[in-house]
Amino acid sequence: MKERKQSKKQLKKKKVELPIPFLSKKPKGKNTQTPLGNMVNMLIVFLVIASLYGLLVGNTNTKPEQVTMSTLVASIKANEVEKVVVSGEELQITKKGGVKQVAKKEIESSLSQTLSNYGVTPAELSQTIIEVKRDTGPLFWLNLIPIIIPILFIGFFIWWISRQAKSGGAAQAFSFGQSKARIIDPNDASQKVTFADVAGNKEAKIELLEIVDFLKNPQKFLDIGAKIPKGALLFGSPGTGKTLMARAVAGEAGVPFFHLSGSEFVEMFVGVGASRVRDLFAMAKKAAPAIIFIDEIDAVGRVRGVGVGGGNDEREQTLNQILVEMDGFEPSTSVIVMAATNRADVLDPALLRPGRFDRRVTLDLPDRSDREAIMNVHAKKKPFASDVNITTIAERTPGFSGADLESLMNEGAILAARKDRKEITQDDLLRSIEKVMLGPERLSHIMSKEEKRLTAYHEGGHALVASVLEHSDPVHKISIIARGRTGGYTLKLPLDERRLQSKKAFLDDIAVSLGGYVAEEMIMGDVTTGPSNDLQVSSAMAREMVTRYGMSDKFGPIAFEAGKGRTMFGEGVSAEISGDLAKQIDEEVARIMREGYEKTKKVLSEYRVVLDAIAEKLVEVETLEQPEYEQILIAHNIPLKKKVII
Secondary structure, three states: OHHHHHHHHHHHHOOOOOOOOOOOOOOOOOOOOOHHHHHHHHHHHHHHHHHHHHHHHHHHHOOOEEOOHHHHHHHHHOOOEEEEEEEOOEEEEEEOOOOEEEEEOOOOOOHHHHHHHOOOOHHHHHOOEEEEOOOOOHHHHHHHHHHHHHHHHHHHHHHHHHHHHHHHHHHHHHHOOOOOOEEEOOOOOOOOOOHHHOOOOHHHHHHHHHHHHHHHOHHHHHHOOOOOOOEEEEEEOOOOOHHHHHHHHHHHHOOOEEEEEHHHOOOOOOOHHHHHHHHHHHHHHHOOOEEEEEEOHHHOOEOOOOOOOOOOOHHHHHHHHHHHHHHOOOOOOOEEEEEEEOOHHHEOHHHHOOOOOOEEEEEOOOOHHHHHHHHHHHOOOOOEOOOOOHHHHHHOOOOOOHHHHHHHHHHHHHHHHHOOOOOEOHHHHHHHHHHHHHOOEOOOOOOOHHHHHHHHHHHHHHHHHHHHOOOOOOEEEEEOOOEOOEOOEEEEOOOOOOOOOOHHHHHHHHHHHOHHHHHHHHHHOOOOOOOHHHHHHHHHHHHHHHHOOOOEOOOEOOOOOOOOOOOOOOOOOOOOOOHHHHHHHHHHHHHHHHHHHHHHHHHHHHOHHHHHHHHHHHHHHOEEEHHHHHHHHHHOOOOOOOOOOO
């Protein structure tokens, strides 16, 4: 705690070096003016100078009346002149009553001689005060003011423009290598996130609680000889909440959170990324204890020296600088580097060794209870009707990530608002599931009777095969309403959450995928483009059984591919196979697909009456929910799949 207070005092003394919003509101020595602000300043200066110039010129333009010597002589003889001031050849006349005039005389002769030549007697002249003033030159400079001021103003304006251009260019040049990290103030309640705001991922929270304790009480670990971990890598599928979890760690520890993406380091100029890394770590060390969070670190952390990313080695230099900075931490420096990626398999081994990312935390897709907890978090500010059952929604969303569930709740609120309702109903949430999975309903897509009938048999084929085969999941909904790019869909949900898939389940899933293809072939003696996606999915499934999972009767327990996400070069390359072996793999995949086709054809031929009943009902109502669909199965003596309680 003492170290933290001392570091903050040091930060206040060095505001120029650390432009952190919550530690230095307005850094000195740095041009924070925007181009619009500079233009406003110049406009104000212009108006002030123009006003002063106008005032001055206006005063110089109110000159006394110019009169001739004969007029002056007549005024003196009439005793109307009170005073005459002689300044060289210029005469400044003040008449009785305060009227001022000017006149000019011959510079070679005096005023009295000139007036005498005009017939003014000494008695008449004695009634007027004559004052001779030596010409010191102010009037000369006063006459030059209208010329000098515009020149000075133009020069000042040019200097101002050039100064702004130079300062702006210099600022851009010096800030080019500075970090672009976004900083979250630990005292900002509007942006603070804690573990209470993150549902699910209980194991990840337990692992990250150690980091929170490190940041809160570093001395406790230093006293016993433990080293504070350098980094934590958050790995998980997209949408599982990696960024939110990192922010929650900072919120729990109450420390500054420096957040930026890996792609923000990389520029077209070599060395800029490394410079930004140095600047980022310097800022974090001065704000310690703190957390640096690098999202999508695979943008700069890929395996080096494999030729990926073009000839520019900027990415590698950036990665090297990150490795050096993580090694350069002092044992007492309370700075934790957190990173997130969904491609941990492509990261450089140097990043993953002990001493760099000491903690590797996996964020899995949420299970049923976690999905329910996540939706309860997003439901806090949403008004629900009495029929809403979050547990049912959680059961219908296997495989949904936290981001998917947030989108689901938001879509439900949007659907309710469209109908001018003040509460969200269960039907809104159920429709939102389909919208998130498949896309919005295509209401403009009007099918002909024949197309509608064909689609009903297609979806009925999927559903019937899934209901008959033992290892497939039960059907929860069938619809022939077009959504997204699909003409219809069959929703299957597992009875239990499972992480592993058996060979029998794969074979049954392939048969279910071919249900639409076989149904079309049986009904119309031909096939359409409708089953194209089904064929792609089932073919990919069969190939993975052969090449990745060792589920082939012919090849046995052999993996011919290293797995998804591997690069073409470097570590983790796919195993090299001969042309003859590739041909045998293709033949094995084709055999699995043929067996699936025969299995599907046998089921649909045996239960043709049930298929007709399902299709006719779909043509009539367009959508069959689980209760209505199960009534058809019961009517034809097909047993329902129920959860076995042990």
